[in-house]
Amino acid sequence: MSVSSFGRSLAVMVTSALFGLIFGLGLIVSHMVDPQRVTDFLDIAGTWNPALAFVMGGAILVAAPAFAYARRHRSSALSGAIDLPDRFRINSRLVIGAALFGIGWGLSGICPGPGLTLLTSFEPRALVFIAALAAGIRFTDMATAAKPAAQEDMATAPRPAD
DSSP states (O other), X not given: OOHHHHHHHHHHHHHHHHHHHHHHHHHHHTTTTOHHHHHHHHOTTSSOOXXXXXXXXXXXXXXXXXXXXXXXXXXXXXXXXXXXXXTTOOOHHHHHHHHHHHHHHHHHSOOHHHHHHHHTTTOHHHHHHHHHHHHHHHHHHHHHHHSOHHHHGGGOOOOOOO
């Protein structure tokens, strides 16, 4: 590894750690590490709490300029390739994954970001969530390796011209 590639790798690791820390602090400050806040947001007929909508709105405001930059450039500020998913490709893997994510989030009130933050509390439900997350990732890796991608894209919508 050359000095310049080592420096670039170090810069990527430091930048990733810094943004991960900012993300985690944002979850803590907004109380989104509290699963009850999330389930209260989803309970529109009961104890509905709109706080999550405001957190999501703030996240969109922060992420929108980054995605706009990514659409116009082929590499990041640290020279890493930008590989955005195709917005028009809807396949069974996407639909099933989204459904499982939503079901898990709704039942537990925990999604991966807060789940990792909650892991430091050693709370049993956080440990169960992370174990289930790891099992799901492993299962997906095994299923993906066993099934060629060409078969999976049968439900792909035609992509309109840009």
